Amino acid sequence: MTHRRRAGSRVLSAAVCIAALLLAGCAPNTLSLAPPSPVLPWVPADAVGAGDNTGFSVPRNPAAAQLATPPVLDGERVYQLPDLIDIAQQNNPETRIAWQQARQAALAVGMVEATYLPMISASVIAGYQNTRTPLPLRVEQALNTTGSAVVPAIALQWLLFDFGQRDALAEAAGHASFAANVNFNGMHQKLIFDVTRTYLQYGVARSRTGLADEMLRNSRAIQEAAEQRRKNGIGTTIEVAQARQQVARSELRRVTAQGVERDAYQALLGAMGVSPLTAIRVGSAENRPLPGTVDAPTEAVIRVALSQRPDVLASYAGVKAATAGITAANAGFMPKVFLAGAVASGNGRFQLDGLPAIGPQTSGSTVLIGVTVPLYDGGLRATRVKEAESRAAAATEVFKKTQDLAVREIVVASDTLSSALESNRAALNLVDTARITFDAATEAYRHGVGTITIANEAANGLLESRQLSVDAHAAALTAAASLAFVMGDLTRPADGAAYGCSTPFERPCR
Incomplete structure (x- = not known):
């Protein structure tokens, strides 16, 4: 009997040891799921031994390639800025993310309010x-x-009763919900500005392409004049070569401008949040009027802006929520x-x-x-109070920083708009003088009075001045929209500021 017991004990011990070894070996075996070294690629288990060295490629997953359904757009319609903004607000995922965050914050308020009810x-x-x-009998019973x-x-x-702890938590959740709601509206304001900005940039790129086409036509006209002068015996081969060089330069400019236009178009689609494969026709803002003058922002104007900017309001709500957190932490000391x-x-x-x-x-x-009645917790409640106070202090500093940044953005945007308006007026004057010079130089060269060098310089000067004018006009429109955005006034697609024709200080084109 003793021998059997010892043998059984050995068998049990061996089984326990084997089980322990098997269990201990499970964790290290999972390392086979990771790459074998920092320099060797990870290979899926089903591809090991297949004989195909795929390098650092990864297995394809067709489910990840399912694209969202694009919006239905009319390929023949010319979409203006309000239309583009409307499409962006319906399709850009950023607005849906902000919406879900606002819903989550609202549900958090409901969860706190549920603690007032019995469970x-x-x-x-x-x-x-x-x-x-x-039984203690001889028979087996x-x-x-x-x-x-x-x-x-x-x-x-x-x-x-909890001495106001739930009240403080409900107050903090309410402030957090308010911050999420104003951030949602702020996301739409930012979307309006981003679409406006990229729309204007795309307009500039298209204008540059049109100017490059016009420059190419002018260069070819000068080339024809040079070749005609040589046929008439009053021109030289050098003049023809210079004219051809100018045509080649103009063709390069056109190709470059077309590439920039395609990039600007994709930037506009990206701001709208639609597929880069979308093909739409976009209207122009070349004839959009500009404001006359802009006054420097006063303290009263800045106060109005701070009272309606979403980021400032959200930051202020964060301070209120953090302050309520201190009250909730202090209530932890009460019965x-x-x-x-x-x-x-x-x-x-x-x-x-x-x-x-x-x-x-x-x-x-x-x-x-x-x-x-809490008596002792190793300082946990006191630490929570200090943490809440630290969060409130940090939130206050963030609020101050947000205010300072907002004021600086308003002042800078106002100065930028003033400079852009002055640049636009100077560029218009430059275009007028450059056009007179170009017409005179071209006409003189056709009649054998001027030189091809002067004609080419005049053509280049006209192109440069017109590009500067287009850039200045778009920069003024963008600066006006930027000023409206940092003032918190860019709130609707139909706002005049969205087109750059008005500012928070002057609204002449309603």
Whole structure:
């Protein structure tokens, strides 16, 4: 018997050791799921031994290649800026992300408010037990007893008073919801500005392409004049070569301008949040009027802007939420009064060999009112209070920084718009003088009075001046939209500021 017990003990010990080794070996085996080294590629398990060295490529997943359904757009329609903004607001994922964040913050308010109500839970406990007890007799007999029971219960827990902790948490959640809501509106304002900015940039790129085409036509006209002069015996081969060089330069400019235009078009589609494969016709803002003059922002104007800018309001709500967090943390030192109750019933069965079964049924109810008083927690509550105070201090500094940045953006945007308007007036004057010079130089060269060098210089000067004028006009429109944006006035697609024809200080084109 002793030998059998020792053998059984050895077998049990060996089984335990083997099981331990197997369990210990499971964790290191998972390293095979990672790349074998920092310089060797990861290869999927089903590709190992396939004989195809795919390098650092990854397995394809067709599910990840499913593209979202693009918006239905009219390929023959010319879309103006309000139309583009409307499409962006309906399709840009940034607005949907901000919307979901606002919904999450609103649901957080509901979760805090739910703590004011009692919590009711139902539970069922069931069990079965079989006991065999050997009797102290020489014959092999034992006493069998079986028992089973099912106990359903309904319990209630209700926090009645907590010295304002839930009130503080509800206040903090409310401020967080307000911040999420103004950030949602702010996201739409930013979207309006981004679409406006990229729309104007695309317009500049298209204008540059048109100017490059016109420059190419002018260069070819000068080349024809040079070749005609040579046929008439008053021109030289050098003049023809210079004219051809100018045509080649103009062709290069056109190709470059076309590439910039394509990039600007993709930037516009990206700001709208639509597929880069979308093909639409976009209207022009070349004839959009500009404001006359812009006054420097006064303190009163800046205060109005700060009172309506989403980022400033969200930052201020963050300060309020953090301050409420201090109150909630301090309430952790106070006792809590709660109400608890339970209703339960039981249905059991007990049976002993040879005797009739016993099936008792019981029920009971309990109502308790209790008070919990925190005594010692190792400094956890005090640490929470300090953390809440630190969060409130940090939120206050963030609010100050946001205010300072907003004021600086307003002042810079106002100065930028003033400079852009002055640049636009100077560029218009430059175009007028360059056009007169170009017409005179071209006409003189055709009649054999001027030189081709002067004609080419005049053509280049006209192109440069017209490009500067287009850039200055678009820069003024963008600066006006930027000023409206940093002032918190760029709120609707139909706003005049969205077209750059008005500013928060002057609204002449409503």
